[in-house]
Amino acid sequence: MATSLMLDGNRSFEPRKPCQALAGHLELGVTLGMPAGKTIVIEGDPIRHYFRIVSGSVRLYKSVVDGRRQIIDFLGPNDCFGLIGLSNHAYSVEAISDVVMIRYSKRCLEDTIEDQPGLSNQLFRLACAELDQAQQRMLLLGRKSAEERLASFLIDLAERQETTCLHIAMSRQDIADYLGLTIETVSRLFSRFKRIGLIDLPDRHAVILQDSVRLSNLADGNLAT
Amino acid sequence: MATSLMLDGNRSFEPRKPCQALAGHLELGVTLGMPAGKTIVIEGDPIRHYFRIVSGSVRLYKSVVDGRRQIIDFLGPNDCFGLIGLSNHAYSVEAISDVVMIRYSKRCLEDTIEDQPGLSNQLFRLACAELDQAQQRMLLLGRKSAEERLASFLIDLAERQETTCLHIAMSRQDIADYLGLTIETVSRLFSRFKRIGLIDLPDRHAVILQDSVRLSNLADGNLAT
């Protein structure tokens, strides 16, 4: 179950964080394959490497002692993690599907920063984009209803994948932990959205948006059910 | 009600984001006074200036069309806003108490970045710190109970103010909008925490932590009521 058979071709996320230019040119990285479910980094570990995903997708999450989990983000091909952050990883990272990625040395990056002035400015811009996204999520988690959360999630996915036929790489549990809900609530909402004609559910890893306008109004709290 | 009488001496937050070194040396800023309640920047506005607070405190928040509000952060003396972010403000900023602050040109900062390579690295570190805090909040908003949220809030304040006798500059409504709760729930929790001996409430702008250990266990979800 290693580096072979792992290019499963699923591309859940478009490269919305174009760190290709930044990473991958400083040094030759090490290509790694990880089977689905494998933990790649653990929250609190010192940051020694950063990673760029080639194929597959991962979840970033924080957890509470009793097992509760908050997924911070899902990443897909061309996304990086470990790049932003000071000394320690703020979250754990696990493979959702089988993943191929390239590992680079953080030290090497830090050394390069000193010579290359534009680099830390690029990193800064990356951090700003993530911060913006994080603040958006605070609004979602703090002030939106379950319905609005799932609608927002689907609209976000559609923007990332640039299509209304979404590939859903993650499980219902992952979605629940991303939106601050339970698996049952997520499942019920999917069914409801289907019943009222907002989406279609051909299979559990696919969602087709049938009324993006109504869905995005719902996401922004504009109108009722 | 302008620049005079505005040094009300309340210092709700310790300078946990030491951007003094960074800002304030590039150019002479303009000192401004704002009465409590005044809006300083509006979500979505282009970023033309950044600000450093001299005295008083402010709230940063995002809102939904129907009036729901999520407070992103509270800032106090020596904290900056407008510094991190690309083209537009991601949130509105309002004075909680009367505020004195210094306004600097963002353009000037951006020009300086090109000469001074260490600067964008400092900005990057600042952004990382904020991102870390934001991710912590996601866990709080997505996965913590009302009780755990308020406990976390009080422990955070104690760390920022470096004392267990907290000055609470913001209203109950602000706290509610920060924690993703209602004003009634916040009020009830304050009363409950007092009843069970976790805190004392001498007046509405003061909280004394009487059992920080139990409170911080509560915040981390370690034990029950």
Next chain:
DNA sequence: CGTTGTGTTGACTGCACTCAACAATTGTGG
């Protein structure tokens, strides 16, 4: 002194959670 804004408390409601059974899908070994 009344007025207004802010905070507290009580009674009740409802949205999302819990518990539980069942259905569908995926994986495994014969």
Next chain:
DNA sequence: CCACAATTGTTGAGTGCAGTCAACACAACG
């Protein structure tokens, strides 16, 4: 290839935590 087990997702019934609505208390202020 099928039978079975394990995993994941769906649906229903009932509960409870936090929200809503409403009355009251208390300051701050003109």
